[in-house]
Amino acid sequence: MNSDGTSSTSGATGSGDSATPRRNSKRPKYSKFTQQELPACKPILTPGWVISSFLLVCIVFIPIGLASLFASRSVVEIVDRYETACIPGGFRKDKVKYIQSDSNKTCRRNLTVNKDMKPPIYVYYQLDNFYQNHRRYVKSRSDPQLKSKSKENETNDCKPEATINGKAILPCGLIAWSLFNDTYSFSRSSQKLQVNKKDISWKSDREHKFGKDVFPKNFQNRTVKGGATLNASIPLSQQEDLIVWMRTAALPTFRKLYGKIEVELKKGDVIQVTLENNYNTYSFNGKKKLVLSTTKWIGGKNDFIGIAYLTVGGLCFLLAMSFTIIYYVKPRRLGDPTYLSWNRNPGGGANN
């Protein structure tokens, strides 16, 4: 058909049409696109390609896997779960009552360093079973209010923590209201370890999301207090605990940065922690953990990524091997016409 078409056009031009060109108004214009003849590369998955791509994945993945596993393993992490330990024996039966009472909630913990920890050592608190990602919770905030003073009355999204006695709460909303308020201080052999709480939040948050001229107002003035109170004389941009808290976590188990210890901790050191156990996770049986951790390029301690890389890399190696073996046992010459359907089941298509 193809040759037909071309021959008829050439025939037409050949038979004197060129002398008196006929105007073909409807004649389609030739273009490679409309004729679907664009130059194209048509790669084919040859066994060579298959094996080498499997091997390539394997070669790339295993080193990355090893490197990340190594990095993850070299992170030193101290985790201390304290939510039960910090409840005096008498209150263990009704922890909620204890946490809601006005009694002194100071609690001391000793942490032993198992490995040298190079500064900076990051201090985290980790909560569990806390749905910071709940739809009601996530939406209960007002970004304009946090950013600029002029918008401090924009509290529509903040219900039910929007206003008190008709006056706007700043920062409003459930997130701010439930700000974490346990505090930690550390000492090593009675020598206080400084916890640097500066620059624990993202820079962009400090500089652009939380206003330098925005100060807390009417915050935690209710009868039922949620969490921490804020110093009304410090602008929001410097309230880094709040900034960190306001970045809601994706999962119900999360860690948030509390501060940095900028001295080296030696193996065998015992760290005394004095903590104010104020935050109510007892209502919902949430765990509380204090975490001290160093970081590597990969971040904190997490073996998963390394293991996953090694698994995928290993799998690809196995696939490459099995493909090679099968291919040698039962090779198929590429482009071998005997595999065409009409040659495989001669009854179906052969026309002899």
Place this chain on the structure above:
Amino acid sequence: MAKGKIRSKLRSSLYTFSCTSTPNKAAEAEELQGSVYSRLVYCNEPHQLSYNSNSTSTTKYNIVTFIPIALFEQFNRVANVYFLIAAILSVTPYGPYDPFSAIAPLAFVVGLSMVKELIEDWQRFLQDWKVNMRPAQVYTGHGIFESRPWKKIMVGDIVKVEKDKFFPADLLLLSSNYDDGICYVETMNLDGETNLKVKRALEITMDLDEDNSFREFKATIKCEAPNPSLYTFEGELEYNKKTYSLDPIQILLRDSKLRNTSYVYGVVIFTGHDTKVMQNSTKSPSKRSRVEKQMDQIIYILFSLLVIISIMSSVGFAYLTKFDMPDWWYLHAPDDKNLYNPQKPYLSGLYHLITALILYGYLIPISLYVSIEIVKVLQASFINRDMHMYHEDTDTPALARTSNLNEELGQVDTILSDKTGTLTCNQMDFLKCSIAGISYGQRPSEVELAAVKKMSMDFDAEDHDFSSAVSGFEEEGNAETEGTSNNQDHGRQIKGFSFEDKRLTGACWWKLPKPEIHYIFFRILAVCHTAIPEENEEGDGYDYEAESPDEGAFLVAAKEFGFEFCKRTQGSIFVREADPSSEEPVEREFKILNILDFTSKRKRMSAIVRDEKGEIFLFCKGADAIIFDRLSEDGRTFEKATKKHLSDYGEAGLRTLVFAYKKLEEADYNEWNNEFQNAKNSDSSNKDEMLEDLSDKIEKELNLVGASAVEDKLQQGVPQCIDSLAQAGLKIWVLTGDKMETAINIGFSCSLLREEMQQICISIKDEQEHDAEQDIKSDISKQIMSGTQKMKQEEDPHAAYALIIDGKALNFALDDELKHQFLHLAVSCASVICCRVSPKQKALVVRLVKEGTGKTTLAIGDGANDVGMIQEADIGIGISGVEGMQAVMSSDFAIAQFRYLERLLVVHGHWFYKRIAQMICYFFYKNIAFGLTLFYYEICTAFSGNAVYDDWYMILYNVAATSLPVMTLGVLEQDVSAEVCLEFPALYQQGPKNLFFGWYRIIGWICNGVYTSFIIFFFNILTLYTEAYRVEGQTPDMSIMGATMFTCIVCAVNTQIALSLSHFTRIQHIFIWGSIVVWFLFLIIYGAAVPETSTGSYQIFLETLAPSPLFWITILLVVIACNLPYFMHISFQRSFSPMDHHIIQEIKYYRKDVTDRHMWRREKRKGRHEAKIGFSARVDAKIRHLKGRIQKRGAVMAGQEML
């Protein structure tokens, strides 16, 4: 249907209105109600009664109805209804995200589809407008006819129609330029028949043949109500206080054409939608492709999945709300809207169900419909712009009139084709003749040409050593044959004459042996016919208006042989004969004494003439069997030779007639003629029988002269196209209004039939015609049964059967009781030919095949008589570039020539099917991959209905991040190139077998989507669990998690499409990799916006993600892990159970087709679907036959040697 009803109601109310305005007429009209005739026409008083106007409309909408109806149609799609509800609900507090994110995509999608509808309807409107504005001559009083557009013609108007013009409405013929009030009409547009029909005016109106004669003309017509029956009409004319009954013979139907008559006058009886042709037109049904119907089922599956996970979420939510939420003090439950009320968990759960149903809506690809629509429009433009489907001579490109059915083109199983105008040009070429036992004419028929070509190809493929040498030769040969065919097209001046033989054309036939026989042969050609000569425009010759194109061809041939028929008067024919004795031709007169007409029963025609010498001859032409029976003992001299030639001609696909003559003695003739005239004038009921007997009596004892072979000129490339379509595994049925013989002849010439094929003919014998219906039915049933029986007992695997069925028999075969038997038989036959079928039967046959076999049917035709079947079939194709536009107007695709069907199906159809199938699968894959991550995350948020992604990401997902690559797949993907598609028609079978959109494949892709979502979600959760995200110690939050996960999805899904493509042009690269780049760009730009807009995503990429190695290695891991199973699948599939196109891709890739031409040719030959029709099959059969003979001879020789 409903629209029609409404219209008829409107109409009836219009009548009542007009009735009240003209009370006395109303009374009369009322009177009519009682009688048979419900319509009243006052001739020449068009304003008396208001009937429908003559304007016609085929548009779907008008200005007022467009918005509501088009919207309604859009929301006929379940998915759109769902998205509409989702959009409405997203405004309420239950919406999980910003209402804009729900409304914008829907508005975009629906708006785009509506614009498309609007454009299509506008084109229909323009077409209507053109028809409605055609001018017509209408009588305005005072003897003046004025030009008015068609739409202004009213019932009762008197119109004048001139030669070669269409009738603007259904008319009652009053008079014509002929004295006897006859006119010739071509009804091609109505029934596809090309022969002219004679219409005759009533005697009393015959004199009204001048513009002036209508001054005083007043008459009343009472007739039947508008109805679709083309061949009946009942009514009466009241003129000069007398009543005359009217017949169909006085009715001129709209859209038929006046031929051969200078002008006619007529009264308009039916206008516009009341006309028979419009009554016949059915509303073109909206067709949907098989793939799209199956797609709907997938959407239902996804809906169920959506509902299931929504209910799961809601139950989970209600449970947690009731039991756990009171403890979550930080949530301050309950709220004032009961969305989170532990006291009313069921209510909150119910609200949450709404939220969930909206949120998980990403499982349903909203942009699927619109993407498919855009892709299909682009695909359609490929059809429209394909240079290989452009017909130079008529300046018509192919046209996809709807883009709904593109992929259906790749799944066709049965082609039902019209004959005249589709397979044939409706032009006969005089090609060969046999006179006095000598065969003349050297030009081969198309069938012979094709066979020769095919033989040389096969020979070439068989023999490796010769392959290179022969291929050169073959190319030469190709060039030659094509060259000659071009010469034929451009160089030939004489239409209808392709005869080439110096012995006859040199005007020296008298030097041949037996010149007197030749002389008689030529005379029969020139005299024995019913045609009318017309001087042609150049004035140097004659055109012949013949009843059938064969006759025209004979007359042209006679002229070329030197016997030019130049004048016909009432009783004579004048022929200019070349005379051996003089240079100049001599004009001779033949007095026509009697014409014994051709009927399908008689299968012969005779003319009794008296020549100038006063001798009386009977010239007869007819079917071979009939004539051979009627030869005299002396007249059989050439019988043997002629019979042999006839069978040769038949094999060459030509249609033959045998010529004979007889000299009559004056006395014998007179005696016979008296009887004949008496019979003719008698009024007895068996007049016809008597005439027939008498004809029989005189057409006896004939002398054989010779035979003619006429080629029913097939359209260019038809046999080749049929051959390749057959090899692509398609079944081809021919449905024609023609006589059985003609149909069989065409069957032969396009190789649908061949000599050794067993023909099963089902017809009603003449003598049965008056039997009871039940008897006929049982007889047909018996015929069908015996045919089936015969096939069952057949042992030869190469035996082929052909079913030929007559229209009347078909009527019974289509009956509910018989139709399954009939279909069963028909499906197992290699070819099926239905002859003498009415337009309605065509549609019924199509429906039977469509519904009976459940496979895709394609109907192709060119005339208004094919409209029914074009609309009924899954795909209707109209032949464009011919005069009538009805077929094209009702078709889905229009092509200029039948041969373009091959490219349309085998290339475009094949690609379209694969593209759309792959595209839909991928769409479902990508939306499942994305939608399910939302669900998994829900579990982590206590089913609260919160999405981890920013609203903008979600809008972007379907609109920008993933839609363009899949559209390039739908537009540009090619498994193999167009040439390969044509070389391996068997590849086409992948479509009808539905290899690419079967449930295995769909479920495979769905599983792939589920797997991908799983990997993406859990790998992200596990890497970004709680620990620091980077060296500065910050931990990941929701926005980091969302952005990382979304980046993983975009990368994984786009890599996936790159893997599933096999054809990369620059455009694919740009769109696929561009989409990923665009996503990153979006992240940067969105992150740079003010924090109020970008919220959590503020500066996320530059500050947070990009500097962190964890982000990049997570993406790499997820992308590879997601695509690993698919990659494994395709590499193992290709290596160990490759499909045909894989192998061919490899052959092409390694250029084996160039290095090993022998193999390539061999495979090309073997790769054809085994076909029992087409000339390849014919040649194969011949080769088998020869081989068999050689073997036999070999055996005999061996036997002799033994002796």
